[in-house]
Amino acid sequence: MDELIKILTEMHPEIDFFNHNELIEQCILDSFDIVALVAEINDVFDVRIPPLEIIPENFNSAAALYELIIKLRGE
């Protein structure tokens, strides 16, 4: 989780990613952040996020995204 927070904080140092859960609704993350995130997650966690999992629900909070990574790692 810390690893993921670090990636997110590098993109947006002004955001408290531990507590934010409307990253998409409040337009914190834009499309280029998503592309960068998917690539970073692939590098750091060695997890490929399938396109059908790239949906708002999975990117709205660091916790949701982390849950997805754990789920994909288990598969």
Place this chain on the structure above:
Amino acid sequence: MKKNVLEYLEQTVKVYPNKIAFTDGTNGKSFNEIYNAARSLGSFLSCYKRSLILVVMQKCPEMIGAFLGVAYSGNIYVPLDANMHQSRIAQIIQKLSPTAAVCDEKSAEILHALDCKIDIFLYDEISQTKTDNEALNKIRRRQIDTDPLYIVFTSGSTGEPKGIVANHRSVISYIDDLTSILGINESTVFGNQTPLYLDASLKEIYSVLKCGASAFLIPKSHFMFPAKLISYMNEYKINTVCWVSSAFSIISGLGIFSDIRPKYLHTIAFGSEVFPINHFNTWLEALPNVGFFNLYGPTEATGMSSFYQIDNSSPPKEVIPIGKAFPNTDIFIAVEGKEITEPETHGIIYIRGSGITLGYYCDDEKTNEVFIQNPLHNNYREIVYNTGDVGKYDGQGNLVYVCRNDHQIKRHGYRVELMEIEKNANEIDGVTVACCIYSSRFDSISLFYSGELNEKELLISLRAKLPHYMIPNLLTKLDFLPKQDNHKIDRAELLKLTEDMLNG
């Protein structure tokens, strides 16, 4: 001959009064509704004469009604990004001295907070005004095709945005050419991606009005989530898209076509920046029967000036040419007043034709730098536009874009002046000196600086000043910036440093 873009609407509303012209999927406006709202708005605004009227709204079909309403009133519409930083809005207002603004509620609050002495109106209220046919007829009788229609803003190298003024003639010439090249007709269903405050959206707005087509304003967030985007396109049977190249790259970059593909698309036009060939190939492979068009053109020449239709059976291998000029446009390449016609020789791209805009608002100096007498002759007055782009011809006589000859780059479809980023960084307390570098190899902007701030603090300050597409990818603090012998900052050294870092 048409002399006013409103004639498109007036013709079409007779044929398809109840057809939906613009919609976001749930909120749709028919040609008749757009027509009535625009005429109401025009009647209300007819008390202003030849002045600038801001349109500041979140993207919605009503915003197009507001543009056309301002046009009916004989004034000039100036669309602004409603999510722009307040400081930037204030800067633009100061530069333009507009008389009024048409807003949605949220934007009205922002403008009121700026205390900027302009009349602020809510679209929802003034679009109910009783139409004054006599006033509108009177305005139209005095209007000619060279009257200005809109002003759009683009990044400026002095750190101040520039307002480009375009007239009815330019837009009509552009739309007549574009619709014939792309084969737009009443069965066209556009999926719009570009913001309505940029000239890129002229393609959908005026093609729809001219041809009786329709356009879906796709929610911005769909471009982050390819599966949602493509099901949206399939649900609404979208068959034509004109997007910036990076929007296509996002979709192909996230890899989606093995799961779901657009079913109704038959025409794809891309432009505003170079489309990386590997991404293009992904699209071509997924949609082999679609017509692909590369469009090229600066805002200063109204939208797009040249096109290249890809031959799907033998697609380009390295770069996609920008092709040939639009029918009512001419493009030539020249160096020091001499035209270049032989292939593979670099020169500056010049554009001439009715699409050439009226220049930069209240800025003769900048206008005269690039809207110049045709360098190939001096026999009569002929203003052409010096694009500042370096181009060449390939072996088949197609134009090919090579690079810029200055510090302007394209990012996410937006024009960005590195000097504007640099100037804004230099204005931040705690920054001694900053220098902005672009690596085309990695498509990455990096900012080097010296000063007291750390990278995190600087990033927060930059985000408060600049739009998202101008935020550098890399911030690097140095004790001092490398200098050349003449004490200028050594940009080549910094570029090398950037690419070394990105190479890992």
